[in-house]
Amino acid sequence: MTELSKLYKQTILEHNRHPRNYGKPQECTHQAEGLNAICGDQVNVYLTIENDIIAAINYDGESCAISMASASMMTEFIKGRSVPDALQKFDLFCKLMNKNGDVDHIESLEKINTLVTVKKFPSRIKSATLCWHAMAAAIQGVPNATTE
């Protein structure tokens, strides 16, 4: 089995079939749209931040399986964390997914590390990172994010 099919079969399709925290919530305190025009990926991230804690995080949008799975994984991973912690995890994820970097595992990112396989398909890295950029933008009060 190629690495590609492994990635799709074991992680991405699982999250696509059972997305966590999918859908626009009734209310939220922060939100941002992530848009990769070149790919046509579009993800909205909705956060409810209370006392500097991310009490709720949801997403929706129209994107490829990698992007949707990454968002699903991200929300699962980020929910309940403090804002500074979430932003630090964002930085770490960017490091992990850096095309030219040599980091291929970051312990504290836990299950998120499976996405590192996407680096083998450089044009798809942006699909994986888009939701993270949208999350960081939402926290910072910026309404739009892009990875371009």
Add this chain to the structure above:
Amino acid sequence: MTELSKLYKQTILEHNRHPRNYGKPQECTHQAEGLNAICGDQVNVYLTIENDIIAAINYDGESCAISMASASMMTEFIKGRSVPDALQKFDLFCKLMNKNGDVDHIESLEKINTLVTVKKFPSRIKSATLCWHAMAAAIQGVPNATTE
């Protein structure tokens, strides 16, 4: 002796040393400026046309030896001709000097035929034809001419 030196030695330098009809006349009925910006060639042609006859034709300007010699030869050749005749000779000269044409002698152009050697140096054809274009423009009442 190369064809180039032959051309220069036998014709061009002779006309450069002894230009015919050089200088702006006190009066004239028609005139035009020929300008080849790319070469920096600039020739003025002054005509006095009386009863459809070119009674006088002069030139001046700042140009290379080929261009000046061609003007000198042209004025010598054209002076005294009727306007239609002069324009017809202009057409013939253009045929003779056509880079892609295969005409290399036109009897009625007489001594002007020596300039055909210039066709071997295509970038210089325009130097040879500029004064002719200026003459035709002057007759037609157009103040500027170019060969570009």
Add this chain to the structure above:
Amino acid sequence: MLREHFPGLNQRVHGKPLVYFDNAATAQRPQAVIDAINDYYINHNANVHRGVHFLSESATDLYENARLSLAKLLNAPSPKNLIFVRGCTEAINLVAQTFVRSKIKAGDEILISHLEHHSNIVPWQILREQTGAVLKVIPMNEQGELNLESIDELITEKTAFMSVVHVSNALGTINPVKTLIAKAKEAGIPVMLDGAQAVPHLKVDVQDLDCDFYTVSGHKMYGPTGSGILYGKAEHLEEMPPYQGGGEMISKVTFDHTVYNAVPAKFEAGTPNIAGGIGLGAAAEFMMTIGMDKIAQRDSELRVYTELALKQVPGLKLIGTAAEKSPVFSFVIEGIHAHDVGTIIDHYGVAIRTGHHCTMPIFQYYGLAGSCRASLAFYNTEQEVDVLVDSLIKARKMFE
């Protein structure tokens, strides 16, 4: 075999033979084009138009002969009708900013179609911003064809210019441009056709079309990147103001006053893409040697074959089913995002494009974020189509 002329086709990707179905994005180049570029750089390397020395002379000849080849390909009245540009995008911007901008006033209308590439939308939006002009759009139908009935209403007294794509890059639709031009001419409206996707496939005759401007993308017609042609009617080119200012396009400069050079030099400021122009001439000659009839013939064989073959893929839906089409296939597969399709079949060596193909409004019409697009050229084969179909079936299986 024609394939042998294209060195780029003969390679493996992820260990599989390359199936290059991204021709609408950019074509492969025949060896003749590559050779022409090398020949210029090695044997005729000099600047054009301004030199008296031998190399400059021969470089100029090559460059101007290329213009002649393009004039032949397009049946332009004279090579002087052709301006070398970077590509179709620049050609359209040039016309918008010179011919149209110099005539238009607030409230005047520019008519485009719903099938346009962004390159034939955004320049008009910029012009709208600059001048207060209005942008009107010929609508399309579900098949991806233009709705011609609407045109009589869309053309008004205020319509100043019409700019329409000849062949759609996203759907392959071949527009009824002769009808469109006839309608516009009745109303005295100048027309530009965006020929980026037409010239690689169809015999284009600008005099027969009687369009005012026609744009050509070099890299899509098997020529070099950074090359292209703007065809314009002589009277327009004469009267239009210049676009960029600089060397070549002037005949006399003082700080107070500048006299522009004759057409086409007036529109070719600065050192042009000389190797690009020469390579584009070689591409035109190559196409004429094959014969546009033969290319069109091969295109339609491939189109018919592919249309049938794609029916084997469960859940595949073709987007764009116009009666007149070039061999371009936009499709979506139920339950799989286009991007995932693209990534998966790339691993079987199949290069297609996924996304909106620079035609977002088309996909807004269909309510889609984008599509997969397989765009074929005459050098593609039925076997390659089979590989595409196989790989799509495999992708589909993975998502089951």
Add this chain to the structure above:
Amino acid sequence: MLREHFPGLNQRVHGKPLVYFDNAATAQRPQAVIDAINDYYINHNANVHRGVHFLSESATDLYENARLSLAKLLNAPSPKNLIFVRGCTEAINLVAQTFVRSKIKAGDEILISHLEHHSNIVPWQILREQTGAVLKVIPMNEQGELNLESIDELITEKTAFMSVVHVSNALGTINPVKTLIAKAKEAGIPVMLDGAQAVPHLKVDVQDLDCDFYTVSGHKMYGPTGSGILYGKAEHLEEMPPYQGGGEMISKVTFDHTVYNAVPAKFEAGTPNIAGGIGLGAAAEFMMTIGMDKIAQRDSELRVYTELALKQVPGLKLIGTAAEKSPVFSFVIEGIHAHDVGTIIDHYGVAIRTGHHCTMPIFQYYGLAGSCRASLAFYNTEQEVDVLVDSLIKARKMFE
């Protein structure tokens, strides 16, 4: 020997070995540049930025790595400061029509110099026509140097922009750009440098110069035709409106509204000259491998040698004798028009340029229609200079 890298140098013209002294018009290209172009067309032939497939990916990598090489060569803070353009002319037009046009109003002043190439004059004249701006000119002296004293008077409250040539193509003068920039900065005026003739010869560090914009002509720095770079400070590039509209430069298009892409894509509408960009990157790498110090060193050896050698030609007068010069020699020979000189010495294999070199105002200053110009590059030799001198003496004899 460095010459071996340049296949174009190894040929005969009119039966004589080529002496290529027309480098200021366009340089020869090293094999590495030609190879990079071929490699793209043969092994990575695809469009950039928009594809998910393997070739598109690798083409994008090559193209963006080229931008990185250029950023290194110019010491730009980031490759995002660099916009790929057709050449210097386009770079200047781009800045005139976006950054400057969006800020300027009637009566505002643009400051250029008397040493400018037409490409740094005509765009401002076009802008003047469009906006009512005023064009002011830093004067020159008999040596071909700028008169710096005049600057304090020329800079006024209305000066909106300064655009000055770094190295003169006609005379070789290296302008004191740091002083000029300092003066402009004091007055808060943004500065563009036309670096067409500087980058092939000098170590250019845009951060050290602290200019706002810097323009590079690819074909003069041993790169492909149709390539070039506009460097701009990030804050300017962010804020400037786009130039051409089309694919690549947008992130979202509807007929009503368009969102532009991030810098530098915002300024790169349409399919770029991909092979040109990649080849330009190879040229930058080639130059860095040789080392700009070594190039500058070789330049000055050749300059000193040539200056002396030309003294042997009776009646030859050098035009432009600035203290700081690149190896460019403009001259006239008493009694022989430049064009005749050019034609005659071409027959001895020597390629020089004759005329006004797209700098008519300079020759108006000297009261000349033009000059002969021998422009050298690091790969030229002292022996070639001797051939030039010999051929000039022969031309002179012919006219005696």
